[in-house]
Amino acid sequence: MATPLLRLRNIRKQYSQGDAFLEVLKGVDVDIYAGEFVAIMGASGSGKSTLMNILGCLDRPSSGTYEFAGQEVSHLKDDELAWLRREAFGFVFQSYHLIAASNASENVEIPAVYAGLPAAKRRERAQQLLTRLGLGDRLYHTPSELSGGQQQRVSIARALMNGGSIILADEPTGALDSQSSQEVMVLLSELADEGHTVILITHDAQVAQHAERVIEFKDGMIINDTGHNKNKQTPLPPKLLNLKSAASSKSVSVLVESLEAISMALRSLKENWFRTVLTLLGIVIGVGSVVAMLAIGQGAKDDVLERFSSMGTNLLVVQPGADRFARRSADGGMTSLLPEDVPVLAQLANVKAAVPESTTGVTARAGGLDTTTRVNATSADYPMLRDWLPQEGVFFSHEDNDRYAAVAVIGQSVARELFPQGGPVGEFVLLNNIPFQILGVMSEQGATPWGQDADDIIFIPLSTGSLRVSGNRYVDRITVAVFDTASIEQTEEALRQALVQQHNGNEDFRVRNMASIVASATAANNTLTILLGSIAAISLLVGGIGVMNIMLVSVTERTREVGIRMATGARTRNILQQFLVEAVVVSILGGIIGVLGGLGVAALIGAWLMPVTFSIPIMVLAFACAAGTGLVFGFTPALKAARLDPVIALSS
Template sequence: MPLIELREVRKSYGGEDGAAAVEVLRGISLSIHAGEFVALMGASGSGKSTLMHILGCLDRPGAGTYCYAGRDIAGFSADELAWLRREAFGFVFQGYHLIRTLDALRNVEVPAVYAGLPAQARAARAAQLLRRLGLGERLENRPSQLSGGQQQRVSIARALMNGGHVILADEPTGALDSKSGAEVMALLEELAGAGHTVILITHDRDVAARARRIVEIRDGRIIADTQPAQEPSAGGPSAAPRAASPAALPSSGEFAARMRAGVGRTASAWMDAREAVASAWRTLGVNRYRTLLTLLGIVIGVASVIVMLAIGMGTQARVIEKMALFGTNRMYVVPGGDNARGLGGTLSESDVALLRPVPNVAAAMPFLQGQVTLRAGNVDAAARVWSVTPDAPRILNWKPVRGVFFTWQDERDLATVLLLGKKVRERLFGKTDAVGRYVLVNNVPFQVIGELAEKGAVTGDSDDDDVVLMPFSTGSRRVLGQTHLSWISVLVDDLSKADATEKAITAQLQAAHHVKDFRIYNQAAAVQAQEDTQNTLTLMLGLIAAISLLVGGIGVMNIMLMTVKERTREIGIRMATGARQRDIQRQFLAEAVMVSLVGGCAGVVLGLAIGAALIFWNVPLIFSVRAILGAFGCALATGLIFGFMPARQAARLDPVVALASE
């Protein structure tokens, strides 16, 4: 049974858009047995290259039958054809067709990469083949650093990487000088003698004469088929015993089983990913400047998202912090109904006790405000006095910057102690520390036990730093002489439940008073609305910054489309050596993701650096790990999404068209 059999194979090109079809092959019938050394000879345009493409499963016949080892390839899928090219064929081209970004060793390794051979094993085999062909000192040289003869030997080594049962040599000496050409022909003769099936395509009759069988083609037809006259005797100078005989060919069932196993077999996902990333890194490293320009869009996009969100969150925190001075999570219960003509109403300490058990109320404090005259030495000053409980630092978010706050024991003892606001302390004592000193409050001596932190908050015509704080019991009974409250300050736990808490307080007090003679000012609800507004603004900043990421993604897609066009021949080479469509797609997708990955990392570093500089200049920033991870993830997704179309376009290229590309 022949290894390769063609019956009435025809191939035409054109015939689209009303143009006439050009028939290149016109009923070719040919049988080639395992171990033969056949020369397909013909002038340019005779159809011999088209025939080689069909023989090597790079193209399909337009009509007729092509059987390999008894199997008709017409029913083979793209992956099955890729497996056949990978396992059965080795190509040696006139133009060498080496991948310019890879050195000699890695060029030879390419077929084994797609066969799933481990990296160490394929490197060892590739090195062995190159040393056997006299290139042991050139393993790390790229094609541009090799002579034509050396490049052709690398091409032969690549053809043998996976076994090279059938060597298809297309004008292998056409671009070589006579000496290099003779060396290449000697290698092909040696391979034929070792049992490889060698199919030589040439227009040179002298080169064809080196084969044992010459098939001459003219105008798409076979016009002559010269069989070998007599096999030389064993041991003769030209003895070339066939290592494979027709009997050694697998049966149809065995071949099908091997093909199914081969198509299904692939390297591990980790090995595939590692190889794709390594190859992408090498390729991007060759075009450094273009890669850096592509990276720039991703870097700016990621850095912008990180910095913008950090500024938004920092500004939000600063605003909330400022609002905290006025009580971000507080409510005020004030005497007096909603109707100005209704009952005035009063609030007492017993009302405070009613509010403390209300759900979501963290604390409730009586508040009595009045006006007093202070004297320290010969300095008099009028100031507001706030009579509060020791809950004040927590509820008012206002702590002493010097000294201490009064205690519950001071509250019970009606202690004559107080804390001064910053401006009151400056008027009475200047820049001197007032803690431990005494002042007269309406002629009653009080000891200063602390100075309050500066608020810098002005409400209406009053200044919150121009106040004096004293225990509620002392202020109400010994200084102001009244127990009716100015208002009740309520601290809430959860701002999102502020409205429900307000309703619960209203219900509690209305049940006790039997009338609604009070009003509630819900600061917490206002703060929640402000926080929601700030969140919206922060999101808007993030989305504006994300536009630069989108622009960077479009840049990645544009560069990858250009890369596909520039590397069309490389894609054809990879397909000729057994790459499947998904292998090509994974390769180009890995390159796009690699650009985004490196750009994402650089963008994170740049964003953090810019943020650090802004913090140094007192710009409010809060870096969010979630925002950083989100920006980095978006960069990766950008590479994946915008790299998919170019990768898919690369995977769908026709091998023959790709190989012919310049």
């Protein structure tokens, strides 16, 4: 006698109920041969559906042996069982088990998706099967638009999609009217005549009469078997004769699987668009916040650095006053730096220029207008030191300083206040009632790093200021420019020693290194940027938690769909991919919208409130974080879906 297609020996199945066990199958022995039309008949609760689940590799027995074409099934891994369900079995369920969001053609195509059949070929085959079963005009109707009989025919077409060598029909007529029941049974009989092995589970004796062999089931045991027709033998497809080899062969590339997973994910997200929007919102807010906050932080940092850079980063600023040697003049100013110190510093190695400055507040008048401003008495090297040149006219010269000339160069703010009609060059301005001729107007500078208006100032020669404006021979500071900033610290030390010697051993001054100040400002702004980014990242984290919550809800709602996909041959990784890809796709869409939204918000802030700086690496990082968020927070729900028990999932 030929080897049975399906051989069960002493199959038992137990379920735990608290501290007790319920035994549903009690030592079942049965052989089913290829090409048979077998009806397993029994009352509800007799265990026949549990037997079908074990036969179809949806469930495992508690004990006993199950052989498929002479090969032990219990030795197969989960993905190998999935291959067997996909390539050997076709399921027809009482409740149809169609995916509600998919049309008839898409439902029929599901087994071929996991078999790796190209989209065009599986669509063509699905249409051929549906047309053969009388549903050619219902290809694109969803299950809710089909009658019970039509849905069951869709289920049969799905069972035949990958060949359906073995059709397992669990109460296929239980939910149908008599006419539809008769049509379904005729279809199953035709499939048996074509060589398919048909195993029918039913409680109806009239339905069982369509089968060639009837196995009666009661209380988990076979009580009667009409026997096998020894004259009927149907050869099995070669691929089913070596399960281990065929199941382990990789017929579908990772790329194809990924593309199919993306396609299914987009379809699912479209069907649940409102929930998708809510999920997107968390990611959009998180990514948008990161992009906007970091753009603001980087803009503030660049603005401060630009202001410091405009003042010069190659500068050493010498100011009077050290605690032990502090002396003050009658007006409260510090008295330690003199104009005579300037030539001493100017001759040091690596010194480009040494410029004294003495600042005094004055009232300036011209043409019947007046303004309170600052006068900076300095030398002719000031424009070169600060890289700040006149926009109109010229700056005063060394000769002007030597002859105590009453000349001035004014800033843009002063020019607007005193000469609103323009043309200040050549005019006179009164500084504390002393007339000064205007030689030039400085270019626009803007605010200093500490918020002062750099253009609200008037420059005059140091000698003239000491004699005619402030009456003070001391200077407020001496600014030294160096050639090589790499050696600025050595120059600072040389400057310190020269001044100590010039001041008879007294270190009655302080030296500020502008390069170190810029470095400190950069560090402070980096800290601020990190703080802003961290606050925004919290939003992204909250969005990720939202993704996880929504995906967990989605898994719960779609448990039955997961069971259907597993019954039609989905591997563990297919289910994992589908839900994981859904989470990643949502996050990527949210990342794209979030980046665009963040750019828009930052642009508005930059246009109305404060400077911002857009950074492509930051945008890429935010987008990558969004995708990573979907991957990390979507993994747990996806893993939960992949680990579902097919039988439990189907009964959900």
